[in-house]
Amino acid sequence: MxxxxxxxxxxxxxxxxxQLYVFLKLPSRAITAAAGVVAEISEPFCALIVDKDEVSLLIPEEALEDFKGRLRDYQGENKRxxxxxxxxxxxxxxxxxxxxxxxxxxxxxxxxxxxxxxxxxxxxxxxxxxxxxxxxxxxxxxxx
Missing domain, CATH: 3.30.2130.10 (VC0802-like)
Known part of the structure; x- marks a missing residue:
């Protein structure tokens, strides 16, 4: 049953x-950079979604500072x-x-x-x- x-x-x-998280939008060409960030974060929760128009990334807020340089052209609201x-x-x-x-x-x-x-x-x-x-x-x- x-x-x-x-x-x-x-x-x-x-x-x-x-944890506090940030939600980011990246251009579709940033898939490799975003996937690399997810692999390196090694936190118990983060999310990467890729569709034909964009890459969306949900990562811990503290990780954003560490990876900002690799996530050029990201967009995100000032929300946590x-x-x-x-x-x-x-x-x-x-x-x-x-x-x-x-x-x-x-x-x-x-x-x-x-x-x-x-x-x-x-x-x-x-x-x-x-x-x-x-x-x-x-x-x-x-x-x-």
């Missing part, structure tokens, strides 16, 4: 690594982000889990950047909304 969304929500733990990890192994075929989290966070006025690893989900939110987001997620669990 597969796990339901409600069962997953009951079992999930939400935690943060207490926090990571919330949903600590439960989720089956790939689960439908609606992130939708439930997203709905609750939207009701709380929190904008999200969702990321999926192979087995776990992560939510990146602006630092100023972190406490509100954690309260909303805990409230969601208590409603089940």
């Amino acid at each position: 597969s796990m339901t969304v409600e069962e997953a929500l009951k079992q999930a733990t939400f935690y943060s690594d207490d 982000y926090r990571l919330i990890t949903v600590d439960i192994e989720l089956p790939m075929e689960m439908v609606g889990f992130m939708a439930r989290l997203s709905q609750k966070l939207a009701e709380a006025g929190v904008s999200i950047l969702p990321y999926a690893a192979y087995s776990r989900d992560h939510i990146v939110i602006e630092d100023k909304h972190f406490d509100n987001a954690m309260q909303a997620l805990r409230a969601l669990q208590s409603e089940i």
Whole structure:
């Protein structure tokens, strides 16, 4: 029997690594530089997304200073982000889990950047909304 969304929500733990992150946009030609930065950071969380138009990079704020010279032409807002990890192994075929989290966070006025690893989900939110987001997620669990 597969796990339901409600069962997953009951079992999930939400935690943060207490790091501040920056979200950067680079031109598509910067893929090699961005991949090299991710490889050298060796932090437990960073993200690199490449599409036909751009390279997006989410890295710890402290790493930006170290790698600025290699990330020429980056764009980024002057915002800091926090990571919330949903600590439960989720089956790939689960439908609606992130939708439930997203709905609750939207009701709380929190904008999200969702990321999926192979087995776990992560939510990146602006630092100023972190406490509100954690309260909303805990409230969601208590409603089940």
